[in-house]
Amino acid sequence: MRIGYKNLKRYKEIVYVLIKYGFSFVVEKLNMEGVAYKIPITNPPEEIKNMSTGEKIRRAIEELGPTYIKLGQILSTRKDLLDQDIIDELSKLRDNVEEFDTELAKSIFKSEIGLDIDKVFKNFNDKPIGAASIGQVYEASLDSGEEVIIKIQRPNIESIIKSDLEILKSMAIALKDFKKDIDIDLIQIVEEFQTQLMRELDYNFEALNAMKFRKIFAKSDDVYIPEVYEKYTTKRILVMEKIIGVKLSDVNKIKKLGWDTKAISEIGVRSLLKQVFEHGFFHADPHPGNIFILSQKTISYIDFGMIGIVDKKSLNLLNEIAIALVEKNVDRIIYILMEMDVVNTEVDMSAIRQDLLYLIHYYYDVPLEKISITDILNEVFRFLRKYKISIPAQLLTLAKTIITLEGTGRELNPDFSLSSMGHEFMKYYYVNKFNPQRVFMSSKHIAEEMLLDIKTIPKQMRVILRNIEKNNIKMQIEDVKFVSLEEKITDLTTQISLSLVLASIVVGSSLIIASPNINNNVWIRLTAFSGFFISFIIGLLLVIKIIRSQYRKK
Incomplete structure (x- = not known):
């Protein structure tokens, strides 16, 4: 592994x-022994030996x-890659930094604003x-009296993170062969x-997310999104309205206030x-610390650094999978997964089918109130890991968000269950699916696509015909059947060649024999008879070849 001199100190810290x-096996795999030569490689103390692998990593x-x-926080959402322990x-990792x-924060603010x-x-x-880890948060108020919070990025954090990312990339490249094991x-x-x-290093990105959410919930009584003060927001500074709530x-304070926790969870x-x-754009980190309760009828989100995006095609595929699950149609699920191009063709499809059948029948008849979404998704992720099924990142983010929610x-609400969430899901999906305005817009889009196709196809046909006219069309055909065709053509050309040679020798020899000078020269007679002999051998070979070809057909 190539080690940059400018990062040598950091490499030593990592190795230690x-x-x-x-x-230490990772150090050996990375060929970092040169960095580790001054660090004594000893057995870890008993306290560390007794830790689980997960705890050691954390x-x-x-x-x-x-x-x-x-990185650890992001990996904690990748249940498709790592085991649950x-x-x-x-998941216990928290930003525990000094x-x-x-005064340094104030100087950063002045340099930016x-x-x-x-x-x-x-x-x-x-x-x-x-x-x-990235920034520090302060409270303040504007001259107008509005209370705000100010995020100020840590000094030199960008250069530190870029240096660490450079090291991580080098380590990942050095460990690429390690993929065979893990x-x-x-x-x-x-x-x-x-x-x-x-993206998280650029507070403008978080500000844009917050403004988009504020627009989404502008007419909602259920959700309030804090205002962003664009005038005082830059790459390293973010100023937002302060949310005052619980x-x-x-949970104890919420219950003391007498608020209906069930109604809040439904919101x-x-x-x-x-x-x-409705928007294919969602808050990807709805943990309790990022949600404030303003009243039993209104909640507020904060911290918009992590968002998820999911397209309509993926949503439709998810809906098809949901319907196939209800119908216990395993073959349909496998077909959809193949349509999504997420199943490795080398995987044992019969084994996938059996495991899917088990999953469906295991959970299908269990009472809804006894089922945990987290348990189901964990089973699904184990299934994905086992068969190396690579689900798109946007769907993984959505799954992680559902687990968090x-x-x-x-x-x-201790009674919060798959039943309550499932009912809301189905109701919301079908109400929106058959909403007259949405149906009209969907029909409009389909009509527009058809019109576009009608306009485009003639142009495409003209291009194809023009290329055919100019002999610019190239075809590449690869099929097993064409191998046998090639063999047949080779046999045929060989037979034709032998026939032509045979005919020419016979004709030549006949002309020599018909010559009036044949009796005057012994060499002429010998050449004529040699020609007939060679033609006999070629004829015999030709007959044998034809018989063998006929035999292979049978």
Whole structure:
């Protein structure tokens, strides 16, 4: 593995942590012994030896810092890749970082906005209310009296993260052969992680998400989205309206206020369905800390750094799978998965069929109130891992969001179940599917596509005909049947060639014999008889070849 000099210190820190938690085999796999030569490779202490693999990974990630904590948090949603015990440990990862100096935060604000923080805000609380791996959060109020929160990005965090990403990429490339053992595409994971993390480093991205959600719920009484103050928002600064309410995680306070927790959980479900089915754009991290309760009739989302996007085609395929599940039509499910191009052709299809039958019949007759969405999805993810079925990332994000929402719903309402969520799902889906306006728009889109095809097909035909006229058409045909055709053509040309040679020798020899000088020269007679002899041999070979060809046909 090639090690850049500028990252040498960081490489040493990584090697030290890996060796400490018993992952020295990774150091060997990465060929990083040169970095590790000053670090004694000893057996881990008994405390670490007694940890599970998942706990060792979590503790190592916590020591490696913000970038790796973020990676661990993202991997905790990838149930299609990792076993549940590792997922459980990674789910415990939290942004547990030290606060940075407020004066430094103020200087960052001034460099971004061009004004002192005290001149922009009437009141500014020097004590941060939260410190995360990427930024720090403060409370303040504008001259107009509106209360706001301010996110200020950590100093040099972008360069630190970019350096860590560079190291992670090098490690993923060095470990690409390791895929044979763990069957995970590490390079792809790092690239996806890089894309997501670079978005989180740009607060403009979060601001745009918040504004889009505010537009989605503009006319809703159920959900309130805080306002973004664009004037004071940049890549490293985000200023948003402060939400005053009760965090959904504070269940005891909600109950003391006498609010109907069941009604609140139903609002959460309806709001997710609205995001998914009407807009294909949803809040991908609805955990209790990111939802405030304003009243028993209204909730509010905060933190829009993680969002999910799902297209209509994927939603339609999911709906088809749901219908096939109800009908216990396993073959239909397999067909849909193949249509999605997510099933490896080398996989044992009969084994997939048997496992699907088991899953369906195991859960189908169980009372709905006893079924957990999380349990079902965990079973599904085990199935996906077993058969190496690669589900699109957008659907994985949706599945993770549903799992999070169920956990959040159960905190509020212990009776929250698949039944309550399923009823809302079906009602919402079919109400929207057969909504006259939606049916009209769908019909309009279909008509527009048909008109476009009618306009396009003649042009495409003209192009094809023009290319045929100019002899520009190239065809590439690969089929097993054409191998036998090639053999037949070869046999035929061989027979024709032999026949032509035979005919020419016979004719030549006959002309020589018919010559009046044949009796005058012994060599002429010998040549004529040799020609007849050769033609006899060729004729014999030709007959044998024809008989063999006929025999092969039978």
